Amino acid sequence: MNSVSSNRTVGRPRSEATRLAILDAAADLALSEGCVPTVDAVAQAAGVSRTTIYKWWPSTAAVLAEGLLERFHESIEFSDDLPVREALTLQVDALVTLLRDTPAGALLRQLLAASASAPALGQELLARWLGPRRERAVHHLERGIAAGEVRADVDLELVVDALFAPVYHRLVWGHAPLDAGLARQVADLVWPAISHPFPPRRRSA
């Protein structure tokens, strides 16, 4: 499931233009059809053979994953100069905006669906999508603990779930919108439980 690096030495080096045409075709078809496209459909739309696609990817879901992971980024690198709560709120808000306002939301939903019957794809999404985002959030929580703003006894995994799970939950189920105010609402809900009752420094420190 790992994407093939461009310096792979087995077989012909793939053309970057061809690779991008295949990524585009797969994403366009997934968005217009609302499902992971077939290899035949991607091959036809990209003007390549099935063989070319199977030479570089195990499935069209893998093609979609490569396109999503390369092309749709929200900023998850918020400065350590920001107050912890603000950095976390901005990170949640950037995710909300990405999933709501770009094709990343629909593509991620299709890929999560495909991962239910493709464990390797699920591992790829965890390692390359969710994992790095969770690590950044944990980093901010840990500096909050170090600064005495966040309680030292919080369960970091749970707090990260509480901050981000409502966003993914609404994406997957579609029961409520990805509102502009969602990130701040979630932060307001989580903060009283995790903030240190007697912070040694000012909150803005």
Place this chain on the structure above:
Amino acid sequence: MNSVSSNRTVGRPRSEATRLAILDAAADLALSEGCVPTVDAVAQAAGVSRTTIYKWWPSTAAVLAEGLLERFHESIEFSDDLPVREALTLQVDALVTLLRDTPAGALLRQLLAASASAPALGQELLARWLGPRRERAVHHLERGIAAGEVRADVDLELVVDALFAPVYHRLVWGHAPLDAGLARQVADLVWPAISHPFPPRRRSA
């Protein structure tokens, strides 16, 4: 996508034994293969024809949904005599247990995946799975507001997301386990933000 009621008058009344055999075959195949089975596979396993299945369901995902919704229930009806926080914690814990300890978790994950490209299935899951559970949780929050235990200005949709989204998030992504303590941890995290600072009655009221 609506399941066919047993008193449908068009066509032959379907045999209840046949219907149950089809539900069982679809669930067994979904669990052993890790994906929504084909109509051919379900027909063969249940000893019926493709025509019989298509006569009553639009897809094997619809067969799975009918089986899930009929057969796997956690208790969502906790008594109004319980303290609000306890009733909500028990409801979250019952969901954790159902999704972790019965086939409902794997089946729901497959159905959520299928719903990404089948909007009618998504509507069915919302109307018959998530909706009733959310309504019960809102009911308890509203009696908490009426009793002065829960702040009147909480966003009920958001609070229900905060309570249940971590459970579904872990089911879909698999990044963390559905721990025995998860429900209580989530309730502990949410409660400080939503509890009334000056409850007019004792918490145990």
